[in-house]
Amino acid sequence: MMSDISPTELEFRRQGARGALAAGTGYLLWGLSVMFYKQIAQVSPFEILAHRALWSLLLTSAVILIIRHHTHFLGVLRNPRAMRTLCLSGLIIGSNWTVFIWAVNSGHILETSLAYFINPLMSVLVGVVFLKEHITNAQRAAIALAAAGVVYFTIALGVVPWISLYLAVSFAFYGYLKKTLRIDALEGLCVETMVIAPFGVGYLIWQSSHGGSAFVADGWYTDLFLVLSGVMTTVPLLLFTYGAQRIRMTTLGLLQYLVPTTSFSIAVWIYHEPLGMGQLVTFGLIWTGLAIFTFDSWYRERVRARLVASTRP
Template structure:
């Protein structure tokens, strides 16, 4: 009895630590808006190049320190997995670039909208690619999100292409990484390694055509550009640690911390305008997400009951 009680206590402790870690990772991703805003004087492509190079350096140290070299070598021997990771690398790079560019162009609200839409786009991908069936609640959530995007387009006169691209590209990235059985750390290392030649080539080009922000904008800019590595890797490690210890429903709820944090920063820190078009759009998507999340929680609870029975 004591042994069982001790096991349950340990499981609860691990779940609590997992929730804190995953939540912390998501909040850091949300707060990264403020971080990248400090680099708005540096070209977005240069920031992306530095994010790649400093991530390579940091993850290499972590792989050596955590003794994960064997797992990394195994990936290099699997040509199909390697090819998939090269593809995901460029999908991820495009997502990073649009995000950085949008933040530094004063369009943080649109990035927030994109990451609110992302879970629903992932569900749609499951329908189109895997032939999954939508529940009525999921169909209602998808319909509300679609109406929200259409309303945004009609009221403001342009489609929220930043939001849509971030949502679709991240959903595609998530799907490909899900079907590619590699560790988060090793997979990210291969991805940034695949991007490294292009990053070096671009920085070399800038150096020979007027110079880089890293070389000319002072120690504060240098420090921030070096931090792009930890700002990429640390949230991922926290997320991975948490994901291994908490339920999928909990993880799904926590993911909304990213766009919620970005939304709050956009409105209350940077004063981005929140007109009627944005308010209605966000309201429709929030209602859709609430329905979607409740449906996911209800179905997971029923599944657990069936397993116990």
């Protein structure tokens, strides 16, 4: 009963529920983003990245001013440790965006979905190595199955799935950095886009001077999606960061299934990307690992909840 729960535990549960809802919504938007970027497939990935960074920076800066968080923002800018971490996370997420955009618009959505099926297990591995989180035998088996899937993919198709591996590893480390940095999501994202934006603006100036910019030249439809890329970038990342700071890495890993499930369905049923035996076996191994991991996490959470309930007076 609610009356048996202490105020501290109740607040902890509320924070956890809000964090899970925020992270889950962010992940769902990421899964749907493959359809968003397909609308501007003719635009260079570097130009899209430049616009993502520029419009995200303008949007986050405007929000900071509107809600009067400029004092907090200046505090972040004066914090050397926070700035070092955010510069690193900005570069990591910028490279992740570039590879993701290129993959989506080059017909490799299935490989991006494979990346985000691997990513939950990669997040667990990062949590174990860097945050000293406990790992169970079932989780070890799940990680081993994911590794077997990658090895099979490499042997069967004769190529290392570098898109999947890079997206999974880079985003896991991005999540780790955001987990260890206790600042507001808005200020953090603003600094990260400040790191990327100068490179983006420089690229846009160079591209325009060489007559290659799609902005304006390709019409209002392309312009609209390039501008909205700031919203499509900012909203999911803010939701993810808010959630990452309030839930465990294991829970974060479970919620990440929303991204690859959505993008996998879109790749197969909407864009009809080929799904051969090599991909099916690879996905099968990883899905088996994720099923083991999910059941193990669910079971242990139930045991923990029962133990907590049994210790109450």
